[in-house]
Amino acid sequence: MSNKTIAAISTAQGAGGIGIIRISGDNAIDIADKVFKSVSGKKISDIKGYTALYGSVYSDGNKIDECVALLFRNPHSYTGENVVELSCHGGLVVIKNVLRAVLNSGAVLAEAGEFTKRAFLNGKMGLTEAEAVMDIIGAKGNQSAKAAMACLEGKLRKRIDNIKESLINSAAHLSAWADYPEEDIPEVTNNALKLSIQKGIDELENLLSQYDKGKVIKEGIDTVIAGKANVGKSTLMNLLSGCERSIVTNIPGTTRDIVEETIILNDIAINLSDTAGIRTTDDLVESIGVGKAKSRIMNSSLVLAVFDGSRELDSDDIEILSILDKNNTIAIINKSDLECILDTDKIKNYVNHIIFISAKDGSGIEKLEKEIISIMGTDNINSSEGMIANERQRFSAQEALNYLKESLESLEYGMTLDAVTVSLEYAIQSLLELTGERVTEAVVSSVFSHFCVGK
Amino acid sequence: MNYFAGEYDVIVIGAGHAGIEAALSSSRLGCKTAIFTINMDAVGNCPCNPSIGGTAKGHLVREIDALGGEMGKAADACLLQMRMLNRGKGPAVHSLRAQIDRREYSKYMKHTIELQENLDLRQAEIIAINKDEEGIWNVETRMYALFKSKAVIIATGTYLGGKVFIGDVSYESGPDGIFPAKYLPASLKELGLKLRRFKTGTPARVLKSSIDFSELEVQSGDEPVIPFSYDTLEPLKNKVDCHISWTNEKTKEIILANIHRSPLYGGKIEGVGPRYCPSLEDKIVRFADKERHQLFIEPCGMDTEEMYLQGMSSSLPEDVQIAFYHTIKGLENALVMRSAYAIEYDCVDPLQMNSTLEFIDFEGLYGAGQFNGSSGYEEAAAQGLVAGINAALKILGKKPLILDRASSYIGTLVDDLVTKGVTDPYRMMTSRSEYRLILRQDNADERLTPIGREIGLIKDERWERYCKKQELKEQEYKRIKSTVMSPTKELNQILIDNNTSELVSGIRLSELLKRPQVSYEILKSVDLSRPDIDANIFEQIEIEIKYEGYIKKQYAQIEQMRRLEKKKLPEGTDYKNVTGLRLEAIEKLNKVRPENLGQASRISGVSPADISVLIIWLSKIGG
Known part of the structure; x- marks a missing residue:
């Protein structure tokens, strides 16, 4: 029996557009193959060292993020062991989810400086690097000890x-x-x-x-506003972020390309992002945007799907409805100030939660807030309980x-x-x-x- | 004034359980050795309980024997009663415990030493040791004899600065009224050793004919007797019974009414007593709501009427002792022949030593037993063996014997002492080993006899026997893996009777034995091809099969531990100069002076981040 396989996020947190999860150890390849599926169908175990595969990371069958898997075969790696690096482009939350998928597949979380430790134990550490790395780990050790104490x-x-x-x-x-x-x-x-x-x-x-x-409280709910063009997405966004009781903040350095606002509702951070209007199109550039919006809808924790209550459902609406998750979506029937022509029963086939609002005069917003809180199950969290x-x-x-x-x-x-x-x-x-x-x-x-x- | 009296390779101070193993092993390895005792009639004395072994201690005895030590053989030879403790609680905690004839035991050890080649037994009080300019140790006796040696092993037990307390009375003394080593502490301090005071105690001895056994519970030995030693080939017999009684309200009353007369509670004793071996007054004060405490009445030998009262140690005045002993059922008219007493003595902080039990700052000086802050005959013997072997190996220019935590309880004991230190006398417990599913008493030979052979303490005949056993074990493994048990009526009936499901198709014997409810024993009548071999082989295989998953996991941990253990830290490092370490870690590392990263990682106050810093620092300095 040999060493445990370790994993950690190896890029600085909260900075940079790409996050790398490094997995090192005898089982690194097996573990990576459990969570990563390449587009080409090749397994990481099939490829040579120093080569990469493009694909996605999955957790329990659900896609978490697209990523590139880079393989370093023992002993030609930083640690001298088999190393797989998964480069993802999601934000911090997504990267953490990828890490968790890796940990759930058999890796253990690396201690501070453990990659370096292994590099040394396997004879990979050069003398000049050593001193610099040592200072960093020393400082980190102090910091993390302090942080751990504070948390505890x-x-x-x-x-x-x-x-x-x-x-x-x-x-x-x-x-x-x-x-x-x-x-x-x-x-x-x-x-x-x-x-x-x-x-x-x-x-x-x-x-x-x-x-x-608790993580929801700390890191916020990734929320996407979806809908076809001109149903009132932007107005809703403005309404939510302009709400008197909600606090609008900017997240500097975030990697999400379309996050626009974080609002705090009832102590819960909601990372609100707008998406391109979804519709079938022949325009190549626009269709890329639409594809991106779709994948964002599928990866978010909460979707606010906006529909125009004053019009009939059309094929674009149906297309959106078909990719929604029944439970984490709120269908928002906008323009409640006008006569409702929309067939809400049809929507109920796809979505469990329906709210009527008028983005124009702000009615129904309170109900929406309540619904968000109840869906995320955060209404019964008492953050003073210790988490x-x-x-x-x-x-x-x-x-x-x-x-x-x-x-x-x-x-x-x-x-x-x-x-x-x-x-x-x-x-x-x-x-x-x-x-x-x-x-x-x-x-x-x-x-x-x-x-x-x-x- | 001094006269030159002789030269040795190794001098051992003290002929108790530690000194004996130290002297025997060093002389057996070919070093000219002397062992000094204050009283020739106290060699291998058991001043406390007349028993060897017990939980975890029994493991130690087995391991001492597997390495080629003497304790197990002596206990077998002087056996009064043997029990296997903890049957039914799992193989990791099975432990042998023997009642022994204490005078016979002492005689056996003295005679063994006298007969041993390269070994001189001498009666003298050592009053000073120091090192001359050539690096040779000078050892002085009270009679002005000056001996020279390359190595000195201090195994002074409770004799070093010993002081006995019974109530208001206290006097300088070793155990059992033998005079103490009064002058040596000053010399050790002058040398630069830091000494501290510990204390321990022992109960009274009472006259057998004055005890009324009629209503006491009897405790008999287990049959057949499983011996400690792999060299004991003849079957052993139980010769005596022990008895159990209890304290009561009246006992408690008397003790509480007189607690102010206890030197412990009166503040006269400064030594730190063991947490696990409290005196009766300690038990009653600390566990006030406990109604009664158990005691065992144990015979001290075949040709004496002295009986030992296990669990009843005390330092209360004699009149109080007599009064409270008389409250106990069976002891109403007991004649107290020797009073219970507490004894305080000098010992060292073992953090000053490395894993060979050599002092880091004093080359050639070793310590073992109570002198190192431990307690118990078995703990002492284990350390004596380690110190003796290492003193000899060093003189012979061979590489030291370092037993790691995964190898044995002996290794765990030494590692605990030298890396964690002690705050009260250290007693071995199975819960001290994180690898206890592997460190079992049944496989001590497998773990340590090859090491004993390599060192040179296992003779040819014993080694051949061991090899033969391993070969038979190998064959038996092959047999059970290839033997298929058919779902016969008889077998299924056995399975049902033992609360496990019946077979529908054939199954390998090795698979069947994995079931917790199935044992070699119950399959006796249906396992027709079973060979007639040592029962210990069946025992080992059965355990290894049943606990395979757990054992594998422990081996994985051991592998990891050993990786760090291999990274040596240079001697004489001042950790202040290692940038990146936290202050607490610097302090602890400078105090403990670990030999390798594994030890460093076990020091409390040294964090994983500190270990990483050390790793990189090591690579920087090319370690």
């Missing part, structure tokens, strides 16, 4: 501590029971242990599910969850408690990585403070 203060820390504490107590009980068979330590029953592990699983699952919602703040924390929590599930499985399969304990301790280890403590010390200390053991 307060509520999140408490939540993780609660989970951790309860698991450490179980592990300590197991340890005392195994290490002091001659003391009258109460027996660890399978049921009690199952309960404790299940509790940890529930809490971690809860924490993780909130992460996605996972970043991908590293998410990864540790996910890892802990996986180990807990594993220990529960072992228990149910009938394995002896020593094996169950090992998985349980790995889970604790993953949680402790968030706080920088050491697992064996934690468990051993807990044994001595909770159990009366002696000779």
